[in-house]
Amino acid sequence: MSSPLDNVSIRLQRESTEPLHTQIASALAEAIDSGQLAPDTRLPSIRSLAALLEVNNVTIVTAYKNLEQLGYVWSKVGSGTFVRPAPPAETTRQIYIPHNGINFASATPTPEIFPVADFQRLLNKVLDRDGGHAFGYQESQGWPPLREAMQEYLISNGIHTPVENIHIISGGQQGIDLAAKILANPGDTIFVEGPTYHGAIASFQSRGARIVAIPLEKDGPNLKELRQQLRRHKPRLFYVMPNFQNPTGYSYSTQKKQALLDLAREHQFFIVEDDYLSELSFDHTSRQPLKAMDSKDQVMYIKSFSKILMPGLRLGLTISPAPLNHGIGAAKQFSDISSSGLLQRTLDLYLREKTWHQHIQAMQKFYSARCQAALKALAEYLPQEVRFTAPGGGLHLWLKLPQGITGDELYQQCLKEDVLITPGSFFAPSGLYDQWIRLSYAAAGEDEIIKGVKIMGRILKEKNAPHTIQPLL
Ligand SMILES: Cc1ncc(COP(=O)(O)O)c(C=O)c1O
Incomplete structure (x- = not known):
């Protein structure tokens, strides 16, 4: 019977210091890069490849996992591991931003804290000084x-x-x-x-x-x-x-x-x-x-x-x-x-x-307060299985969702309630990170943060709620 690996050479150097799983992942990545393994090809099962190469099953599991992390393959429980299709020539995905919703997707600073008065004064100064040259x-x-x-x-x-x-x-x-x-x-x-x-x-x-x-x-x-x-x-x-x-x-x-x-x-x-x-x-x-x-x-x-x-x-x-x-x-x-x-x-x-020193200090205080509000709300309203790390600064939180719902699904469900998040798949050339979302607190006020996270938490809990079977009476 023919195998997708018929034309792929995997020569293991058992005495090398390079682990066997890395050697296998490298050989498969090269075969994918060179087109020997075409997109959507189903890779051999873990057991059959382990038997073929005379290695442990765990070695193949690690090699496949490695390739998945790098975006070469994807796996579907019960169906196997497949070569990922090449990414589209250009990323065209866009996020829809509702006008009145709670916006956790935008990393744009809020206009409330722009130094507008300073720029108004300085623009006039430039025009008085330079006239048409400007x-x-x-x-x-x-x-x-x-x-x-x-x-x-x-x-x-x-x-x-x-x-x-x-x-x-x-x-x-x-x-x-x-x-x-x-x-x-x-x-x-x-x-x-x-x-x-x-x-x-x-x-x-x-x-x-x-x-x-x-x-x-x-x-x-x-x-x-x-x-x-x-x-x-x-x-x-x-x-x-x-x-x-x-x-x-x-x-x-x-x-x-x-x-x-x-x-x-x-x-x-x-x-x-x-x-x-x-x-x-x-x-x-x-x-x-x-x-x-x-x-x-x-x-x-x-x-x-x-x-x-x-x-x-x-x-x-x-x-x-x-x-x-x-x-x-x-x-x-x-x-x-x-x-x-x-x-x-x-x-x-x-x-x-x-004056930019003071402006930056004010920004640090402003966003630090929003970040704290977001962290508190996440701890309070999201299921415990959601994983995230407190950042030392910046505008984003990166959340790993529990099994059972993907970032894209959560995005769609939140959108129905006018809460906007960014699915993790947005941040990879080939749609990885589908178990993650980015939550930005740049554009949402502290009250909105609490309201939006509560909604997210409810959606996640409903998704994870055990299905009860009602007796037919
Ligand atoms: C990481 C990163 N780099 C660059 C940009 C683009 O920034 P600019 O507005 O300066 O073009 C953005 C915008 O969100 C960004 O998040």
């Missing part, structure tokens, strides 16, 4: 005084960089897109954290790159998996969020940050660091960006001002490693010529006034 085309790399002000801002985050390496960009998303444009070509491999920000997945997929997700642990990427994948692939870049990661809220330990820098050097890939809110720390622990430790110039650093200031500014910065400097400049120019001159000049004055 509306002319600007240098692609950015308004030079703003780049200098950014250089100083970065020093307060532990980053020392020459002003020549700083580019002003129209938000963090543009930074990711520029990285994709200059570093990712069709067929290239890009590493991302698993799970990761869906906007980055879409950018890399739009370049035709193959995305490999490295499982994220509470203190950073799983280094064993990362090393394993580095034996299989030569990535162009690894896209990471070392502080208050989206969607998990996890932050890297210093050891893992250093290990990542060492691996980038050894294997010659760039790290693209998306620092979208490391300032938003609740426990006053300073969480330095990876860039602050980057003595070998391997990190393309992207800083967004959307979460810590206002998303509508559409301003951010990137620091490019020297070999990428020219490419980033050109890619930015051909993307949108330059970011708004009027807003760059206004942000420049805002940063120079130094």
